[in-house]
Amino acid sequence: MKYGYDKKLLKSLSVGPFLGQVKLREKMIAEADDSIPTSIYNANILAKKLHPNVQYAVIEAIEEHADAKSFKLVPDKEKGTEELAYFRAGQYVSIALDIGEARLNKPYTIRSCPKDALNGSYTVTVKRNAKGFASDYILDNWQVGTKVKLSGPLGEFYHQELRDAKQVVALAGGSGITPFYSMAAAIADGTEDFTLTILYGSRTKASILLEDELDAVVKAAGGKVKVVHVLSEEEAEGCEKGFITAELIKKYAPEGDYSVYLCGPKAMYAFAKTELPKLGLKDRRIRKELPGEYGDPTGDAAYPKEAAGKEFALTVLIRGKEMTLSCRADQTLLDALEKAGVRAPSHCRSGECGWCHSRLVSGDVYIPEDTDGRRAADKKFGWVHPCCSYPLSDVTIDVPVIE
Ligand code: FES
Incomplete structure (x- = not known):
């Protein structure tokens, strides 16, 4: 094949340094340590800073409102959190709670502005709610000095210039x-x-x-x-x-x-x-924004009425163990797990984030249309979101956990 380039230009280049490269590489390999390099890319450091799986905080101050309280959270340095992750205004964190036997995670919006995170704090405002098992617990038990385990900032409910109007x-x-x-x-x-x-x-x-x-x-x-x-x-x-x-x-x-x-x-x-x-x-x-837990679905027009009022066996495979619990027809699979003291993965509790994503091994569930945030492949291969799946028969699920 003929190329139309100027060969004179190439001839004027010295190839000597290139010829020495192989020898140089072999020498460096021979002299190198046997251990595997451990360098971390700056992009990975930044990603971890912006999207930590877990953050530890402690309550520094509490402000009282009529039927709500605002809690100022600062990093819990004793537990290894040096700073709280930056967030977009409108995002939430999922807070881990141990209430009696129950082990659960609940989403709460970060009410303060993002600049406060740079200055070292988040504020969450929790309002009393007639059916608010977790909210009532927080309002009655959190005090200055209480330690809190939370996720990194989550959710898509923030202003996005490419998608939203000005x-x-x-x-x-x-x-x-x-x-x-x-x-x-x-x-x-x-x-x-x-x-x-x-x-x-x-x-x-x-x-x-x-x-x-x-x-x-x-x-x-x-x-x-x-x-x-x-x-x-x-x-x-x-x-x-x-x-x-x-x-x-x-x-x-x-x-x-x-x-x-x-x-x-x-x-x-x-x-x-x-x-x-x-x-x-x-x-x-x-x-x-996420509407939160769906609640009792048995009044839905699409709900199969014959299941209402029943209680079913829920068999769960999680962290290498198998256990069987009971789950009411008006109760989500996630709620039954949590109330039985099993800490199952969850963040949004609205069917959207996919964090609770589990395989339905057997049985039937009811998933309200408004909460069905599954991808087409999930539906095809039998995956469900336990946070918004209600049993219609005895059910077995396999819950993968990323700790
Ligand atoms: S917790 Fe987000 S989809 Fe279930």
Whole structure:
């Protein structure tokens, strides 16, 4: 084959240094230590810093609200955590809890702003909840000095410039205000660059969570953050009365393109299902934070009614052991495991993160459509998410664990 390059140029190059390379390499290999090199790439160091599997923290301060408390967490250096990982405003951490016999993990939004992590702290705000087994435990037991084991920051509920509009309308209910507080604070300090209009639903004026803190952040954000309180049970000056309807969203939505973010109690998601389509937005403009545990599914139209009220045997293969427990029809497989003292993997408890991903060896389960975040391959090869799978028969699952 003929190449059309200038050979004179090559001739002028000295090949001597190249010829010596083989000998040099052989010499270096002969002189090298027998041990395997242990260098770590900077990218791996950074990845570990940003996405630690586990972080240890200790409670430094507690702030009381009407029916909630805010806990300031700082690194527990005695346990080896030198700093808390940076996060995006809106993310959560999964907190490990031992409550009596139960061993569980619960997701809580990091309510503080990302810059606070750089200064060494996270704040989580926990609200009392009638069915809140874990929340009540935290509110009644955590004190200054309590040690806490938590995951790295998790979740996709944050502003993503490539996907979201520059203007966001946030629909919040109850403790669902926490990710929006973090976003608002991040806008106020310049970490995030979008405008945020929060429509915040509460029952009464007295039950508004973080009202003063929100007022302060609105003032600091120089017009980029606005909060409208919507009260369902009373009239109050400066507040809207009723629920967050499509009409109300249109009243406060900015001109032009905007995204809608939603975070609140389960009833709010059901209500939004009928209201949000009336806005005529593209699907990608509507983002929902994890709704949390699905609760009793036996009233669902798709639920096979013959299973309601029954109790089934749940056989579990985990960490090389096999055990059989019982699981009620209205109870998730994950809940049955945790209440029996088995620490099973979980983070979001909403069917989304995939962390609890387990193989259904035998039996049938009911998975509510709204919580079925499995990939097509998972469905095909019989994998389920125990956090949102309910037994319809005796069931056997194999739970892989990454410690
Ligand atoms: S805990 Fe996230 S999918 Fe089950």
